[in-house]
Amino acid sequence: MSLGTAAPSGVTAAGVPVVDGIPFARTGREELQGRVADLLxxxxxxxxxxxxxxxADDWWTEPAPPAGQLAQVPAARTLREAMATLGMGRVGDYFAHRWSDPTHLAGLALLGRHWPGDAPVVDVACGIGTQLRELARRGVADLVGLDVVWSKLWLARRFVCPTARYVCADVTTAPDLQVDRPAYVTCHDAFYFFRDKAAAATAMARLAGPDGTVVVGHAHVADTVSAGQPLAPAEYAGLLGATVLYDDEELTRSLLERRPPRPAAAEELAGSEAIALVAGDLRGPAPVDLGEPLGPLRPNPLYTDGGLRWPSERYAAEYGPRSAHLPARWPDPLPADAARRRLLVDLPEQW
Structure with a gap:
């Protein structure tokens, strides 16, 4: 099934409802699809x-806000206001401060070492489009974001990366995304949540094509906070057909230290908390240093009254011990590497 060309809101020839330019083709939501189509x-x-x-996704346990509150989301002036109105809670904290967390830095190091170049990119479980924004701002033009949560894609399109194309669907049952091959298919900080990882790996390889690239970042090995359903490194590598693996902490350190990350064998990564894997065409390094954020830069909003303040206890438990690049107090004067350490960040304009 192909999505075809749809108006900003309507129903495609294949019967997929589209609202605000984002098709809703999520498997298991047929009743909702029918209801939305009837409303349109x-x-x-x-x-x-x-x-x-x-x-919401199947891991989320909080009830949806009242319809009257959700109706106010389009009037939100900032990303944070929109996420609060959507009732995103801890997920909103995660997205609001994504630009300096260590898993994001690891993802940048991974992208920088295996750059898509002129290949079309499909970002699986793209969330609010943080990674897509990095690619778009550095010249990658053909971008598709795929996620099962429609509201996250709406946020991505509205506040974070409006130039990408978004589709709400499961990667294992997605309609024809009309992506040329070979493609660069990436999934960062999400693959470990997939219940059928084998089917997801097969679908991603099919999307990439025989000469394409599949990149999975921050796949949990250890069962820690927000670990989903982790696997051993060798199991991940076997599912994906990966030939290059990295320890996630090594990726973060390499970005901060301005050097290429060092790959490791699966057996060396058994003690890792999370790993990254690359399958297919390994491609080459990026022509620019992704460790240096693009401007305009702003002070990291995690700092208030001169001190580092985590948005919640949960966030502090998950990211605090892994964020040595962020000092407890705001330094004065700022160090030369303030941007690389994300004391200064390139937040979306309407953050």
């Missing part, structure tokens, strides 16, 4: 949007 047929775009805002 009646010209009720606002109600269709609210129905999609209320949908």
């Amino acid at each position: 047929a009646d010209g009720e775009v606002d109600r269709a949007r609210v129905a999609l805002f209320a949908d």
Whole structure:
């Protein structure tokens, strides 16, 4: 099934409802798809949007906010305001401060070592498009974001990376994304949540094509906070057909130390908390240093009144011990590597 070309809101020839330019083709949500399609047929775009805002992934345990509250999301002036109105809680904390967390830095190091170049990119479980924004701002033009949560894609399109194309679907059952091959298929900080990892790996390889690239970043090995359903390094490598593996902490350190990351064998990574893997065409390094964020730069909002303040106890437990690049107090004067250490960050304009 191909999505074809759809209006900003409507139903495609294949019967997929589209709201605000984002198709909703998520498997297991057929009743919701039908309800949204009926609302669109009646010209009720606002109600269709609210129905999609209320949908969440299968790991989320909080109830959706009232419909009246969700109806106010489009009026939000900032990403944070929109996420608060959506009731995103701890996930909102994660997305709001993504630009300086160690897993994001590891992802940048991975991208920098295995750069897509002119290949089309599909970002699986792209969330609010943080990685897509990095690619777009550095000249990658053909970008597709795939996620099962429609509201995250709406946030990505509205606040983070409007130039990408977004589709709400599971990678294992996604419609034809109309992506040329060979493609660069990436999944960062999410693969360990997939319940059927073998099917996801097969689907990603199919999307990439025989000469394409599959890159999986921050796949949990240890069962820690937000670890999903982790696997051993050799199991991940076997599923993905990966030939290059990295320890996630090594990736973060390499970015901070301005050097290429060192790969490791699967047996060397048994004690890692999380790893990254590359399969297919390994490609070459990026022509620019992704360790240096693009401007305009702003002080990291994690600092208030001169001190590092985590947004929640949960966030502090997960990222605090892994964020040695962020000092406890705001340094004065700023060090020469303030941007590389993400004391200064390149937040979206309407952060």
